[in-house]
Amino acid sequence: xxxxxxxxxxxxxxxxxxxxxxxxxxxxxxxxxxxxxxxxxxxxxxxxxxxxxxxxxxxxxxxxxxxxxxxxxxxxxxxxxxxxxxxxxxxxxxxxxxxxxxxxxxxxxxxxxxxxxxxxxxxxxxxxxxxxxxxxxxxxxxxxxxxxxxxxxxxxxxxxxxxxxxxxxxxxxxxxxxxxxxxxxxxxxxxxxxxxxxxxxxxxxxxxxxxxxxxxxxxxxxxxxxxxxxxxxxxxxxxxxxxxxxxxxxxxxxxxxxxxxxxxxxxxxxxxxxxxxxxxxxxxxxxxxxxxxxxxxxxxxxxxxxxxxxxxxxxxx
Numbered sequence: 001x002x003x004x005x006x007x008x009x010x011x012x013x014x015x016x017x018x019x020x021x022x023x024x025x026x027x028x029x030x031x032x033x034x035x036x037x038x039x040x041x042x043x044x045x046x047x048x049x050x051x052x053x054x055x056x057x058x059x060x061x062x063x064x065x066x067x068x069x070x071x072x073x074x075x076x077x078x079x080x081x082x083x084x085x086x087x088x089x090x091x092x093x094x095x096x097x098x099x100x101x102x103x104x105x106x107x108x109x110x111x112x113x114x115x116x117x118x119x120x121x122x123x124x125x126x127x128x129x130x131x132x133x134x135x136x137x138x139x140x141x142x143x144x145x146x147x148x149x150x151x152x153x154x155x156x157x158x159x160x161x162x163x164x165x166x167x168x169x170x171x172x173x174x175x176x177x178x179x180x181x182x183x184x185x186x187x188x189x190x191x192x193x194x195x196x197x198x199x200x201x202x203x204x205x206x207x208x209x210x211x212x213x214x215x216x217x218x219x220x221x222x223x224x225x226x227x228x229x230x231x232x233x234x235x236x237x238x239x240x241x242x243x244x245x246x247x248x249x250x251x252x253x254x255x256x257x258x259x260x261x262x263x264x265x266x267x268x269x270x271x272x273x274x275x276x277x278x279x280x281x282x283x284x285x286x287x288x289x290x291x292x293x294x295x296x297x298x299x300x301x302x303x304x305x306x307x308x309x310x311x312x313x314x315x316x317x
Contacts, residue, residue: 158207159259162256195261196265223262
């Protein structure tokens, strides 16, 4: 509590007198009367000006602002409290400043799927139910996992259809690998063919047709090898413990199987494979052939990826 004496001492303004008047000014009788009245009131009661009160100078007649000591103390107290409380107000009220949220990172894109195409043949001759197409259908049921996009096709046993369809498949899908599957009446094991041959096609197809030149591609190379290491694939599949025997061959038979294989190898620059399966029940059933085919294609894709990785490293160095 501020005492009245202190308040008066800090608040009292002595009215301006002639001595305090600006140089060259001469107070009039009216001004002198006002000065006398103001001095009398101040001596009797003390000048009490309320906070934020405007007073008029008796001499100059101008208005000026006067602030008491109590007002100044109160103002400083309020400012001090604000200075002390301001940082604590957000915490006491539970308010938190809005944090600038960075935009979430874009969702990671899923890895690109490998694309594989597998084909089997339709009926022909004594094979009214072609084991190759049955095996490919079983493969389609099993699938090759989420990382491989599989497409399957049944190919008629016709030379002209093969010459038209195989290039169309490569142009449509641009796959990492195409695996053709055919049936061999002489096979007792699942056979991986290493190469395709260009000439020597004399057998008639289902339309009683064979190429007049007896070749796949005129002026084409005598044979084309697959870029897939069939020996490595055969070893890998054998170690898996499947109840199916797997072997290697370099002669696909000079019929529609060989014709299809060479056409695909020529179109893909070697990125094709051919698998011969025995007839159904001699000795394997459809499920066994489908599982063997799945294991073979998975190993082929893995071997192909590793070989291309080595080629890429050589190019970098």
